[in-house]
Amino acid sequence: MFTSTTPSGISLSELAAQVWNSGKISSQERQVLRSLFLNHLLSDEEIAAIDRLLHAIRRGWITVLE
Numbered sequence: 359m360f361t362s363t364t365p366s367g368i369s370l371s372e373l374a375a376q377v378w379n380s381g382k383i384s385s386q387e388r389q390v391l392r393s394l395f396l397n398h399l400l401s402d403e404e405i406a407a408i409d410r411l412l413h414a415i416r417r418g419w420i421t422v423l424e
Contacts, residue, residue, distance in 0.1 A: 370391075370394060370400070370404050370407060370408075371404070371407060373387065373390065373391070374407045374408070374410070374411055377411060377420060378411070378414070378420070381419070381420055381421060382420065382421045382422075382423055383411070383415065383420055383421070383422055383423065384423045385423065385424060388422070391408060391411070394408075395408055
């Protein structure tokens with residue numbers, strides 16, 4: 359299975375887990391997710407992870423930091 363990595367070298371799944379566990383997403387993490395989503399071929403699993411994060415943000419379970 360191919361896993362997309364962020365510029366800092368961590369995988370998309372690790373980034374998603376880090377955001378989920380902290381309950382916060384920074385502007386840098388948002389930028390990385392945006393870049394991965396727009397510029398890389400992602401698996402269905404990776405797209406679902408991003409969708410889950412966006413759902414959690416909309417529900418207020420994850421706080422967006424400026």
